[in-house]
Amino acid sequence: MSGSEEFDVVVIGAGPTGENLADRARAGGLSVAIVEGELVGGECSYWACMPSKAMLRPPAALRDARRLRGAREAVTGALDAAAVLRRRDGFASHWKDHGQVAWLESAGITLVRGHGRLDGPRRVRVEGTDWDRRVLTARHAVAVCTGTRAALPDLPGLGGAGAWTSREATGSAAVPARLAVVGGGAVATELATAWSALGSRVTLLVRGSGLLPRMEPFAGELVAAALRESGVDVRTGVSVRGLTRDREVALDLGEHGELRTDEVLFATGRRAATEDLGLETVGLEPGGWIAVDDTGLAVGVDGGWLYAAGDVNGRALLTHQGKYQARVFGTAIADRAAGRDLDVAPWGRSVATADRAGAPQVVFTDPEAASVGLTLAEATARGLRVRAVDYDLADVAGASLHADGYRGRARAVIDLDRETVVGATFVGSGVTELLHSATVAVTAEVPLGRLWHAVPAYPTISEVWLRLLETWRG
Numbered sequence: 001m002s003g004s005e006e007f008d009v010v011v012i013g014a015g016p017t018g019e020n021l022a023d024r025a026r027a028g029g030l031s032v033a034i035v036e037g038e039l040v041g042g043e044c045s046y047w048a049c050m051p052s053k054a055m056l057r058p059p060a061a062l063r064d065a066r067r068l069r070g071a072r073e074a075v076t077g078a079l080d081a082a083a084v085l086r087r088r089d090g091f092a093s094h095w096k097d098h099g100q101v102a103w104l105e106s107a108g109i110t111l112v113r114g115h116g117r118l119d120g121p122r123r124v125r126v127e128g129t130d131w132d133r134r135v136l137t138a139r140h141a142v143a144v145c146t147g148t149r150a151a152l153p154d155l156p157g158l159g160g161a162g163a164w165t166s167r168e169a170t171g172s173a174a175v176p177a178r179l180a181v182v183g184g185g186a187v188a189t190e191l192a193t194a195w196s197a198l199g200s201r202v203t204l205l206v207r208g209s210g211l212l213p214r215m216e217p218f219a220g221e222l223v224a225a226a227l228r229e230s231g232v233d234v235r236t237g238v239s240v241r242g243l244t245r246d247r248e249v250a251l252d253l254g255e256h257g258e259l260r261t262d263e264v265l266f267a268t269g270r271r272a273a274t275e276d277l278g279l280e281t282v283g284l285e286p287g288g289w290i291a292v293d294d295t296g297l298a299v300g301v302d303g304g305w306l307y308a309a310g311d312v313n314g315r316a317l318l319t320h321q322g323k324y325q326a327r328v329f330g331t332a333i334a335d336r337a338a339g340r341d342l343d344v345a346p347w348g349r350s351v352a353t354a355d356r357a358g359a360p361q362v363v364f365t366d367p368e369a370a371s372v373g374l375t376l377a378e379a380t381a382r383g384l385r386v387r388a389v390d391y392d393l394a395d396v397a398g399a400s401l402h403a404d405g406y407r408g409r410a411r412a413v414i415d416l417d418r419e420t421v422v423g424a425t426f427v428g429s430g431v432t433e434l435l436h437s438a439t440v441a442v443t444a445e446v447p448l449g450r451l452w453h454a455v456p457a458y459p460t461i462s463e464v465w466l467r468l469l470e471t472w473r474g
């Protein structure tokens with residue numbers, strides 16, 4: 001089949017960002033087509049957030065029980081890895097997308113399956129499997145929401161070695177006896193944690209000096225110490241020079257010798273999925289991140305019609321930030337189409353200010369690492385006059401009740417001129433749900449004087465807020 005159809009908005013990529021942007025534009029009264037080349041739901045649903053967290057939660061529950069005298073006595077068996085992976089398969093919807101397709105239909109969004117490419121201003125050419133080509137024309141906007149792919153280093157032997165990316169590492173049905181993980185970011189640390197708990201002997205090969213380099217240094221230090229205690233061989237300052245596979249994989253580590261393993265996961269970052277997107281037809285360079293302004297408009301494209309949201313613009317590679325941008329940019333598209341004024345002052349309705357000032361992240365390692373806003377180093381680099389206030393979470397009553405021998409730490413980064421919190425980091429078991437309180441404090445710019453009246457319930461881990469404020473006041 002071949003044809004040309006017109007919609008108010010055409011979205012390329014139906015991951016969490018594309019779905020939400022389409023929904024907002026539709027809610028604003030616009031007709032919307034969404035183009036998807038693989039599964040509706042994107043990376044997050046099938047090969048990233050959902051399956052990885054489903055693999056991490058059962059081991060975490062088991063660890064929690066084992067950390068409590070009286071409860072640990074009731075834990076008599078071992079983790080059932082096969083059952084964990086079957087449960088994981090359910091959270092990945094068995095890699096089928098009919099649930100999300102039904103949602104698109106209920107929202108009145110037209111799904112066009114196939115690979116989308118820009119074909120000049122406001123036009124998207126789609127190549128499908130059961131028809132040659134469809135051309136979609138957008139009256140108001142095209143939104144690129146194509147996400148990222150794993151970025152692999154250019155190493156001798158990598159192509160033929162059957163190395164894992166995050167896709168295989170979140171989808172494997174078998175537990176490798178030995179697994180090498182290359183990288184030190186969120187993907188590497190979470191998947192090293194998961195596969196180690198499921199029974200693999202894991203070696204973590206980190207090029208830099210520590211883990212989780214985007215967070216406060218103590219986050220990576222605490223996570224590395226716990227990984228080592230759980231049996232993971234964490235090696236820093238190590239680079240892979242090349243690899244070969246016969247029955248097993250041999251990694252050349254240069255002066256650090258050779259490592260033999262059954263599987264190797266490269267968790268070495270992401271690259272924008274823009275290399276085969278027709279960007280050259282609208283004057284942009286293929287292959288890179290698509291830079292946008294705070295309303296989502298692509299920089300360097302005339303006419304105010306091309307938007308990019310989510311991972312593909314490189315602002316914050318997190319599902320919730322992609323969905324946030326989708327809400328903001330989708331509403332801006334509808335407002336512009338209706339001729340309504342935008343609200344572009346910082347924190348206004350039409351701008352994604354939180355990407356730069358208040359993006360939260362939880363890394364679901366053991367201990368969990370949760371952060372929002374700026375680290376001390378980032379705040380200092382931005383020229384802010386700041387002070388870091390630290391507190392040992394083990395000294396909080398709620399934490400000591402949560403686990404025997406609790407280990408963890410908290411930091412608030414205080415803007416000394418405005419007396420507000422510009423960043424916060426919590427590392428410890430059970431801190432994930434604490435993070436949103438910090439996100440509210442940072443994005444609402446709550447003055448410390450008022451935060452003093454926000455009383456945390458006793459005895460919860462949230463009492464760390466009181467301790468941080470007491471430490472600040474001295």
Ligand SMILES: Cc1cc2nc3c(=O)[nH]c(=O)nc-3n(C[C@H](O)[C@H](O)[C@H](O)COP(=O)(O)OP(=O)(O)OC[C@H]3O[C@@H](n4cnc5c(N)ncnc54)[C@H](O)[C@@H]3O)c2cc1C
Nearest residue numbers: 013015016017037042043048049116147310311317318319
């Ligand atoms: C292992 C792992 C774990 C993660 N865990 C978390 C987590 O716990 N929390 C969190 O917030 N973030 C997590 N992330 C990051 C998260 O997955 C991404 O931020 C999120 O998926 C980005 O959403 P998106 O919609 O922008 O892009 P994607 O989810 O990548 O979706 C893009 C969609 O576009 C489609 N597409 C691409 N090109 C085309 C084209 N030319 N034509 C048609 N369709 C196209 C793709 O098929 C895909 O469906 C994790 C990432 C990884 C790798």
Ligand SMILES: NC(=O)c1ccc[n+]([C@@H]2O[C@H](COP(=O)([O-])OP(=O)(O)OC[C@H]3O[C@@H](n4cnc5c(N)ncnc54)[C@H](O)[C@@H]3O)[C@@H](O)[C@H]2O)c1
Nearest residue numbers: 153183184185186187188207267268269270317362363364
């Ligand atoms: N829980 C979560 O929120 C979560 C979980 C996973 C991923 N994510 C997001 O997905 C994105 C991708 O995560 P990631 O961990 O893949 O990327 P990353 O960029 O955070 O970390 C990549 C790591 O690989 C290392 N590296 C890069 N090239 C290398 C090379 N050639 N050899 C050896 N090491 C190399 C880097 O030094 C770094 O430690 C991040 O933005 C992350 O926040 C979020």
